[in-house]
Amino acid sequence: MTELLFSVENLRIAYPQRNYEEATWAVDDVSFSLQPGERMGLVGESGCGKSTLGRAVMRLLPGNSRVEGKITFQGKSVLDLTANEMRKFRGEVAALVFQDPMTRLDPLMTIGNHCLETLKAHAPELSKKDAKDKAIATLAKVNIPANRWNQYPHEFSGGMRQRVAIALALLLSPKLIIADEPTTSLDVTVSAQILQELTRLCSQENMALLLISHDLAMVAEYCDRIGVMYFGKMVETGSTDTVFRHPQHEYTQSLLKAALHIQSIDEIGADSISNESFTPTANAILRVKELQQHYAIEPNLIERLFKGEGQTIKAVDGINLELYQGEILGLVGESGCGKSTLSRTILQLIPPTGGKVEFLGTELTNLSRQDMRQQRRQMQMIFQDPHACLNPAMSVGQNIADPLLIHGIATPEAAKKQVLAMLERVGLVPAETYYQRYASELSGGQQQRVAIARALITRPKLLICDEPVSMLDASVQSQVLDLMLELKDEFELTYLFITHDLWLARFLCDRIAVMNGGKIVELGNTKEIFKNPQHEYTKKLLGAAPLLARA
Numbered sequence: 001m002t003e004l005l006f007s008v009e010n011l012r013i014a015y016p017q018r019n020y021e022e023a024t025w026a027v028d029d030v031s032f033s034l035q036p037g038e039r040m041g042l043v044g045e046s047g048c049g050k051s052t053l054g055r056a057v058m059r060l061l062p063g064n065s066r067v068e069g070k071i072t073f074q075g076k077s078v079l080d081l082t083a084n085e086m087r088k089f090r091g092e093v094a095a096l097v098f099q100d101p102m103t104r105l106d107p108l109m110t111i112g113n114h115c116l117e118t119l120k121a122h123a124p125e126l127s128k129k130d131a132k133d134k135a136i137a138t139l140a141k142v143n144i145p146a147n148r149w150n151q152y153p154h155e156f157s158g159g160m161r162q163r164v165a166i167a168l169a170l171l172l173s174p175k176l177i178i179a180d181e182p183t184t185s186l187d188v189t190v191s192a193q194i195l196q197e198l199t200r201l202c203s204q205e206n207m208a209l210l211l212i213s214h215d216l217a218m219v220a221e222y223c224d225r226i227g228v229m230y231f232g233k234m235v236e237t238g239s240t241d242t243v244f245r246h247p248q249h250e251y252t253q254s255l256l257k258a259a260l261h262i263q264s265i266d267e268i269g270a271d272s273i274s275n276e277s278f279t280p281t282a283n284a285i286l287r288v289k290e291l292q293q294h295y296a297i298e299p300n301l302i303e304r305l306f307k308g309e310g311q312t313i314k315a316v317d318g319i320n321l322e323l324y325q326g327e328i329l330g331l332v333g334e335s336g337c338g339k340s341t342l343s344r345t346i347l348q349l350i351p352p353t354g355g356k357v358e359f360l361g362t363e364l365t366n367l368s369r370q371d372m373r374q375q376r377r378q379m380q381m382i383f384q385d386p387h388a389c390l391n392p393a394m395s396v397g398q399n400i401a402d403p404l405l406i407h408g409i410a411t412p413e414a415a416k417k418q419v420l421a422m423l424e425r426v427g428l429v430p431a432e433t434y435y436q437r438y439a440s441e442l443s444g445g446q447q448q449r450v451a452i453a454r455a456l457i458t459r460p461k462l463l464i465c466d467e468p469v470s471m472l473d474a475s476v477q478s479q480v481l482d483l484m485l486e487l488k489d490e491f492e493l494t495y496l497f498i499t500h501d502l503w504l505a506r507f508l509c510d511r512i513a514v515m516n517g518g519k520i521v522e523l524g525n526t527k528e529i530f531k532n533p534q535h536e537y538t539k540k541l542l543g544a545a546p547l548l549a550r551a
Helices: 050-057 083-093 111-122 128-141 158-170 188-205 216-222 240-245 250-262 301-307 339-346 369-375 396-406 412-425 431-436 444-456 474-491 502-508 526-531 536-544
Strands: 006-014 027-034 039-043 066-073 094-097 176-180 208-212 225-230 233-239 284-297 311-324 328-332 354-359 379-382 462-466 494-498 511-516 519-525
Touching: 006 050, 027 050, 027 066, 027 233, 039 050, 039 188, 039 216, 050 066, 050 094, 050 176, 050 208, 083 094, 083 111, 094 158, 111 128, 111 158, 128 158, 158 176, 158 188, 188 208, 188 216, 188 536, 208 216, 216 240, 216 250, 225 240, 225 250, 233 240, 233 250, 250 474, 250 502, 284 339, 284 494, 311 339, 311 494, 311 519, 328 339, 328 502, 339 462, 339 494, 379 444, 396 412, 396 431, 396 444, 412 431, 412 444, 444 474, 474 502, 502 526, 511 526, 511 536, 519 526, 519 536
Parallel strands: 039 208, 039 225, 094 176, 176 208, 328 494, 328 511, 379 462, 462 494
Antiparallel strands: 006 027, 006 066, 225 233, 284 311, 284 354, 511 519
């Protein structure tokens, strides 16, 4: 029998409470183990205790958290390690990849210095040249080119920041990687590359992987075993194949049903696509013509002396696009390809380098700030992370009412009535209760419903949705997407839906635009794109997308 690498026995965790006796268990009597080289997936809805378990292993829980049970690595108790032993354990023995890379990256440090600092702390014997060579080689594994070495985290897209965080975890070749939603903000091709690299390392270096994810298809493809968590308990474990083919617990069955719903696999089979070919029936409400958004990478002193001027990144490079009344246009492509930059440029949150944006017949690029503010009543955005638009110091009701008051289109009394009605419409009932709550008191799915309510409160014509459900588990994703489809008809909305999830785009969108390197390389009806992709990059995306096969 192979010696266990890592085990959790009867683990119970409660966060600090004002009244100690009334503690509720975020993790409740969970046990599992990992062999060297084994890959285990941990799935469950937001708030079920998955991330809490991952942080407990690294001893990153808040002070005074209540922890019972055992966590052992190669027979040694992790909970009994000294502070110095724990510092070596984190990184050299076990590494944690967070869902949000900005919790790992210092905004005042370049990407290169992040890598060098990590190597200096754990491998001081390396020369600066050797450390840099090792770091550049590791960054290359996650598709970060050497010319981005001197840039800062804010100069990277969300997906590229996540790649950096994964590279930092791989730098020291740990024996256990705990990856907490590591590919949430990554496209399918980069996700596949990173997970294939992690899988290779697991086999080659006997490294174990605990993959915390809501992506059931990804877990099915890359993990040997699966554990399903629900309200702090491990309700089902087993080999991935067995659990997916013969789920025993009711909650596991509901997760699989929701995931299959999103992937549109019905009785007709996996090739059945629900949306018919889209035919424009009205004039375009949005026209983008030769739109450009270029950024300069400022050279350092040495680069200026030997290479002259810095490089230019063409994040958006000559985009032509039309969006028609009532349609859902999907924008797909890898992280860093310019999807989010395009959306922000359309909204004039960042001024374009060149080109035009026409909305409802009005050219936006020449408008004053005041006139553009008026246009934004008709154009709203739903962000990937609802915290990007929700003020934590304001209640849910205040957050949703804020746009009405900013635009001066409702009194405080009228705004409250509209907000309560909108809370009811997005399924947050009783509305009066949610009106008084704060975003921090809500689950991820509830926060995203608040963000949707805020976006809709001014009755816009166009909604730009930037990865609005990528952080949600399958069951909540399905609920939010069904809600968005209902609201589209009710409010006569048009959606520009940005996603890296091709099956999500297939489920939701009338047409799909495929973006690569700042350009749209293919545009067509969803059904045609999936049945007969023309561009090599589109074929590559479709080939890399994990599909949850029918059990």
